[in-house]
Amino acid sequence: MEPEPRPTRPRAGSVAYGEKPSDIPERDLLVRVRDHKDAAAREELITRYLPLVKSLARRFASRGQPVEDLIQVGSIGLIKAVDRFDLERGVELSTYATPTILGEIKRYFRDKGWAVKVPRALQDLNVRLNRMVEQLTVELRHSPTIAELATAAGVSEEQVVEALESGRAYSSVSIFSGGAGEDDDSLELLDCLGTEEEAYHIFEQRRVLAPVMGRLDPRERLILHMRFFEGMTQTQVAARIGISQMHVSRLIRKSIENLRQFMAEEESLVKAAGGRDEV
Amino acid sequence: MLRVFISGFACRHDLPVDRLDDVQLAVETLLVEEPEGEGELVLEITAAAGGLTLHLAGLRNQGVKAALLATDPFQPGEDCLLDVRVLLDSLVDGYRVLDVPAGLFALEMDMRAS
Numbered sequence: 546m547e548p549e550p551r552p553t554r555p556r557a558g559s560v561a562y563g564e565k566p567s568d569i570p571e572r573d574l575l576v577r578v579r580d581h582k583d584a585a586a587r588e589e590l591i592t593r594y595l596p597l598v599k600s601l602a603r604r605f606a607s608r609g610q611p612v613e614d615l616i617q618v619g620s621i622g623l624i625k626a627v628d629r630f631d632l633e634r635g636v637e638l639s640t641y642a643t644p645t646i647l648g649e650i651k652r653y654f655r656d657k658g659w660a661v662k663v664p665r666a667l668q669d670l671n672v673r674l675n676r677m678v679e680q681l682t683v684e685l686r687h688s689p690t691i692a693e694l695a696t697a698a699g700v701s702e703e704q705v706v707e708a709l710e711s712g713r714a715y716s717s718v719s720i721f722s723g724g725a726g727e728d729d730d731s732l733e734l735l736d737c738l739g740t741e742e743e744a745y746h747i748f749e750q751r752r753v754l755a756p757v758m759g760r761l762d763p764r765e766r767l768i769l770h771m772r773f774f775e776g777m778t779q780t781q782v783a784a785r786i787g788i789s790q791m792h793v794s795r796l797i798r799k800s801i802e803n804l805r806q807f808m809a810e811e812e813s814l815v816k817a818a819g820g821r822d823e824v
Numbered sequence: 825m826l827r828v829f830i831s832g833f834a835c836r837h838d839l840p841v842d843r844l845d846d847v848q849l850a851v852e853t854l855l856v857e858e859p860e861g862e863g864e865l866v867l868e869i870t871a872a873a874g875g876l877t878l879h880l881a882g883l884r885n886q887g888v889k890a891a892l893l894a895t896d897p898f899q900p901g902e903d904c905l906l907d908v909r910v911l912l913d914s915l916v917d918g919y920r921v922l923d924v925p926a927g928l929f930a931l932e933m934d935m936r937a938s
Contacts, residue, residue, distance in 0.1 A: 688840035805906055
């Protein structure tokens with residue numbers, strides 16, 4: 546007697562289809578992603594929305610970065626949008642995905658390095674001043690003033706102001722690196738901040754800067770927590786995690802910018818859904 | 825430009841660089857919430873005993889004003905995305921919301937040098 550054929554089992558993370566994914570309505574695909582973490586449905590949604598990514602990426606074609614790179618970055622935003630999309634919100638995926646994709650592309654530009662052309666001499670002075678701030682903070686037992694920095698560096702106060710300001714043009718503040726060439730010997734933040742659980746615990750506090758704090762990187766949350774909820778100064782935060790005060794300054798700014806971007810995305814979603822329910 | 829202006833003032837009044845950065849961020853936080861291209865903003869800095877007082881006038885974002893004056897937990901809205909009160913509480917040593925005519929408001933912030 547012939548053995549009965551075994552029923553076909555779907556791949557892990559995918560559901561058996563009676564029809565091709567490309568023939569399935571978008572809402573059904575979203576339900577499959579939500580309820581079954583269906584990989585094939587997720588892939589189909591991403592494929593369908595790639596033209597949107599390309600169209601948004603082309604808006605930034607004249608900003609000095611290859612469009613192909615922008616499409617890749619935008620695709621990450623699309624994947625995040627598909628994964629985070631909430632069917633109960635009553636808005637279209639495209640409505641939610643657009644600000645998420647744009648946010649990812651804008652973050653890419655922010656992280657890409659010096660935003661404006663800064664003369665090499667000024668960049669070098671900025672790096673020297675970063676080191677001097679650390680040395681003088683230890684020697685003077687307080688964060689130095691501009692006059693003290695100028696004396697130590699042998700330059701004018703105006704040059705110190707200019708060099709510090711030029712440091713703001715450097716926006717490559719990967720949370721895993723020192724940024725702007727300083728802190729090369731410091732430990733990576735990841736190594737300094739303790740466990741993920743410790744960092745995640747942070748956002749259980751009652752007061753938050755914004756309801757979307759949970760979307761920040763755990764380390765960004767930790768930096769904001771130390772500065773704005775534990776009341777530590779930038780210098781104290783820097784000493785605690787072993788990076789420079791100027792790098793702490795950049796990280797705080799970047800974290801706040803990210804938070805504002807996430808909130809803008811949420812707000813556009815709320816607006817599209819016709820009002821605030823729960824964020 | 826604004827940061828350079830504040831820096832110039834700060835260096836004449838012995839404000840340490842971390843405090844300088846805080847006060848710059850406080851002003852930037854308020855400016856970024858303002859509607860673009862509407863009206864004139866005026867920043868005045870005066871030297872007070874042991875620090876600076878910054879007076880930022882011409883602010884028109886009522887969402888920010890409400891957030892700064894609120895006693896209830898922060899509720900975000902399109903016109904005020906972040907809890908500016910939490911930020912200012914840490915960034916400056918004190919602040920006051922001042923009403924001025926025509927629906928505008930001003931903010932006075934104190935910054936001690938140490």
